[in-house]
Amino acid sequence: MEKLDTSILKTKQHFEVLDGLRGVAALAVVTFHFMEIAYSDYSQNFIGHGFLAVDFFFCLSGFVIAYAYDDRITKMGAWEFFKSRLIRLHPLVIFGSVLGLLAFLFDPFGGHPELHSAGKIALVFVLSLLLIPFPVVADRAFNLFSFNAPAWSLFWEYVANIFYALIICRLRKSVLIVLTVISAAAIFYVAHRAGNLMGGWSGGTFWDGCARVSYSFLTGMLIYRLNLIIKNKLGFIGLSILLVLAFLMPFSNNWNWFSEPIVVILYFPLMVALGAGAALTPGLKKVCMLSGKLSYPLYMTHYAVMWMFGNYYASHKPGTGQLTLIIIVGLIVLSAFAYLVMVVYDTPIRKYLSAKRQKA
Numbered sequence: 634m635e636k637l638d639t640s641i642l643k644t645k646q647h648f649e650v651l652d653g654l655r656g657v658a659a660l661a662v663v664t665f666h667f668m669e670i671a672y673s674d675y676s677q678n679f680i681g682h683g684f685l686a687v688d689f690f691f692c693l694s695g696f697v698i699a700y701a702y703d704d705r706i707t708k709m710g711a712w713e714f715f716k717s718r719l720i721r722l723h724p725l726v727i728f729g730s731v732l733g734l735l736a737f738l739f740d741p742f743g744g745h746p747e748l749h750s751a752g753k754i755a756l757v758f759v760l761s762l763l764l765i766p767f768p769v770v771a772d773r774a775f776n777l778f779s780f781n782a783p784a785w786s787l788f789w790e791y792v793a794n795i796f797y798a799l800i801i802c803r804l805r806k807s808v809l810i811v812l813t814v815i816s817a818a819a820i821f822y823v824a825h826r827a828g829n830l831m832g833g834w835s836g837g838t839f840w841d842g843c844a845r846v847s848y849s850f851l852t853g854m855l856i857y858r859l860n861l862i863i864k865n866k867l868g869f870i871g872l873s874i875l876l877v878l879a880f881l882m883p884f885s886n887n888w889n890w891f892s893e894p895i896v897v898i899l900y901f902p903l904m905v906a907l908g909a910g911a912a913l914t915p916g917l918k919k920v921c922m923l924s925g926k927l928s929y930p931l932y933m934t935h936y937a938v939m940w941m942f943g944n945y946y947a948s949h950k951p952g953t954g955q956l957t958l959i960i961i962v963g964l965i966v967l968s969a970f971a972y973l974v975m976v977v978y979d980t981p982i983r984k985y986l987s988a989k990r991q992k993a
Contacts, residue, residue, distance in 0.1 A: 656927055657873045662684070664683060665678070690790075695851060696856050698794065736941055737940070742949075781937070786842070789845070793846050812851055820844055821890075861902075863909075866911070935971070
């Protein structure tokens with residue numbers, strides 16, 4: 634059996650500004666989740682489009698995967714690619730599921746785990762660990778993953794990675810463009826049918842997630858393959874402001890079906906192209922690197938607190954001032970916790986698994 638050249642497993646140099654923007658998007662998601670619990674009317678939510686950060690993640694992922702693996706996926710083979718992605722992503726899938734289970738069982742502000750049999754809870758938990766959708770828990774709004782709602786986007790990320798390794802990596806640019814155009818049409822169809830692009834996270838909106846990941850992932854790949862990187866001097870701060878504007882645009886039930894697809898189809902790819910070509914001042918390099926490293930742990934660990942916050946909000950009804958304080962402190966604490974998880978759990982686990990893989 635031919636021995637694998639371990640040099641092809643090494644991580645390539647990062648685009649630091651894109652790393653920084655990933656962290657900004659993760660903070661936007663967490664803020665959005667706080668706010669949607671407090672304001673069920675999204676037109677009153679100052680960051681009512683924060684959920685679109687997931688589409689930015691998908692586009693960014695397509696770009697990064699193409700950049701990192703296009704020139705070596707053939708030598709690596711699909712199985713080694715899958716191992717790389719599992720080592721990178723799955724430790725936090727497991728951690729987020731455990732955290733979500735604990736929040737489900739021991740929420741100090743409410744919840745009714747006693748309404749569910751031990752067998753059902755165990756099954757939901759095991760399937761969550763394996764990232765297999767199972768939207769059966771009503772008091773978790775029939776999320777695909779009842780113990781860690783954001784894992785729905787990881788499921789579609791895995792699907793995109795599987796298709797990339799088996800099929801998409803071999804496709805010609807012209808075929809990729811055709812698929813991207815078809816996916817863009819699917820984005821408009823989903824938005825027009827539902828009135829927005831918020832779906833994908835629940836059993837009832839499952840296939841919306843397929844449309845969202847398909848377009849954005851393919852577009853991210855095209856940005857790399859067609860070398861659509863735009864050199865600029867906007868920097869991390871300038872691009873962060875531009876990215877956040879997409880999440881802050883007014884939430885209009887009459888126009889979301891049009892404005893959200895425009896953001897996903899045109900604006901986010903532009904942001905990725907600009908982010909990949911942006912100049913970065915040395916003083917902000919560490920900020921961007923830390924922001925990028927924290928983004929995934931923050932995304933995968935914050936929602937256990939959201940369920941508890943939801944029950945607290947329903948029972949205590951805090952005023953605007955108290956709510957503002959809770960959200961600000963919550964963002965700080967959750968970011969600090971994400972850093973702790975990264976340092977104590979995620980990084981050591983991934984280093985251990987990578988070392989075992991090298992020795993195998």
